[in-house]
Amino acid sequence: MNERELASLIWLVAVVATAVLNPKVRPALLESTKQFLQALASRPIPLLLGAYIVWCAGWVAVAAALGLWNWSLALETALIFMSVCLPLITSATKSRSGPELLRHVARQTIAISALVAVYVNLFPLPLWAELLLLPIVVGLSFKAEQGRRGRAAAASARRAQLWLSLMGLGLLTWTALQFVALAEELDSANLLRQLLLSIWLPAIALPFLYPLAFFSTVETHLKRLVYSNPGMPHRAQLAFVLGLHGSLRLAAKFIADRSGVGAERTFAGAKRAMADFRSELDRRERLETERLDRLRDFAGETGTDGTGAQLDRRQFHETKGALRFVHTAQMTRFKGQGERFWDDLTDMVLSGPSLHGLPRDHGVSVETTADGKRWRAWRRMPSGWVLGIGEPTPSASTATPGRSRRPTGLSTTTLIGSTRCATWDRSIGTETTRRKPEWQRVDCAVPRRA
Structure with missing residues (x-):
């Protein structure tokens, strides 16, 4: 044992001894250790x-x-x-x-x-x-x-x-x-x-590790299948396991409550359901590959398609997710802030999962009018276009904390100009009652079949 390893051991012993000798920490530490050992003994x-x-x-x-x-x-x-x-x-x-x-x-x-x-x-x-x-x-x-x-x-x-x-x-x-x-x-x-x-x-x-990861994932799915479908026969469970073909990829992407496997009562039926699952997964992955290829092919292209949507779709999906989350956060905080919208919480609201895939330096800007009764949020895309969302003063129904309904009769989403942020009326959407094609366009990964 060299000096570095000995120093690590000394610090470890010191930390454990301090925790054990501390009367405020000792009971919780001992109880946690007991529960951990019990859980360890009850599993394989x-x-x-x-x-x-x-x-x-x-x-x-x-x-x-x-x-x-x-x-x-x-x-x-x-x-x-x-x-x-x-x-x-x-x-x-x-x-x-x-x-x-x-x-x-x-x-x-x-x-x-x-x-x-x-x-x-x-x-x-x-x-x-x-x-x-x-x-x-x-x-x-x-x-x-x-x-x-x-x-x-x-x-x-x-x-x-x-x-x-x-x-x-x-x-x-x-x-x-x-x-x-x-x-x-x-x-x-x-x-x-x-x-x-x-x-x-x-x-x-x-x-x-590979078989460990595979069977650990399979065990989790089997528990969910049996819980959702009491009495699921062992032959159907066997068909499910065999239908994964020993693939960790298939096991990780399996969704129990959408597969239909749990409802099957025969080996053949569960086998067909697993074949359908593999076929659907292959279809989705193929279409997703094509979508990513289109993003790459049209990167930097100017102009619009037949619906009026921009050809360069880079980060549209991620930006729409982040802007919608900002909309939800504005609605839920409106009442709590004296019926005023916020413009100083952007980095706190957009962090972790709420970034929807955007980088930490997200580039989303949130602005309000002087009286705090109207707001807009926008972000400039890699293509140079600006995608924005806004809200006029909410009614009593839309200002209810926890709800994110958009008011009727007004478009709350709009594509703002490519070189500058447009006027307030235009960015809030009061000049139009229809959504812009950028928000109608589905930019996410391939949706599941109904």
């Missing part, structure tokens, strides 16, 4: 973990026979197993396809960041420096991660990332200097084994 996790350990141990034995592993790497092997291989189980159950799972494993093994982590761990700092540096790195990493997920100020997150980068450069420099100073004393063969261990040990988990 111990059996799964045992099989995973046996699988990895078998490959370690093979590596030892090939000269790629020896007992000096035992501690390193245990640390890699606990810090990389075990977390892969959790991430595997969230993967939606085999290639996605493969990419995730590759990021944990042969990505530049993973190799750099192994490199800087070869020559740790003195113990006192590691003890001082570890909590600082953890705090900065937490701040940077919050910024990446949109939960912290961008400037603060950038500063945290900058400090982490500087520390990383410092560790790389320290490691390089140690290499030069201790070049004659290094066991190059063992260093190579250590580097390869960090790659092949997580990589050999892939054949174990």
Whole structure:
């Protein structure tokens, strides 16, 4: 155990001891631990973990026979197993396809960041420096991660990332200097084994992780099917499992309550339902590919189609989703803000899922009149056109918190001009009683058949 690993262990023991000795935290901690162990014992996790350990141990034995592993790497092997291989189980159950799972494993093994982590761990700092540096790195990493997920100020997150980068450069420099100073004393063969261990040990988990991810997803679907269709025969359940063809992609995209499989009572009927599901999924994916191709082909094209809608449809779907969400937020907050619309909550309202796929720097602008009784929101598209939505003073029915009905007789959505934001009357839509073709156009992924 080197100084970095020892420092991590010391901090871990200190944190756990502090929590256990704190009378305010101890009862909740013990209760949570008890519930976790009970949940662990009630599920096939111990059996799964045992099989995973046996699988990895078998490959370690093979590596030892090939000269790629020896007992000096035992501690390193245990640390890699606990810090990389075990977390892969959790991430595997969230993967939606085999290639996605493969990419995730590759990021944990042969990505530049993973190799750099192994490199800087070869020559740790003195113990006192590691003890001082570890909590600082953890705090900065937490701040940077919050910024990446949109939960912290961008400037603060950038500063945290900058400090982490500087520390990383410092560790790389320290490691390089140690290499030069201790070049004659290094066991190059063992260093190579250590580097390869960090790659092949997580990589050999892939054949174990794929069936784990598949059957974990299948188990979830079966529970939903049986819950929604009590008495679903085992033969129909078997047809469902076989109908997925062992594909994690099919399993991840299966929707139990829309498939019709649960209503079947025979093997043949469930088999036909699964064939229909695969055919419909292939149709949707083919049409979605064609839609994406059209977006790519018409990117930068000027002009409109036969309906009057713009040819360049980039980000129209995402922008309409975000603007509709702004409309909902305006309606739900109107009463609570003294019957005034807001223009200062845009970044708070549009964050996470409510961005509908737009970047964090979304470019949506929200404006209100001086009395706060009228509002509009708009965004300039990659093509240069501006898509906008607005609202006149709502009636009592539309101002009810939690409702987002648009007032009748007025268009609440309109396409605003390509070079400037048009007048208030035009952007609110009082000059027309029909929706613009941009809002009539379906820009989303291929809808399901009725």
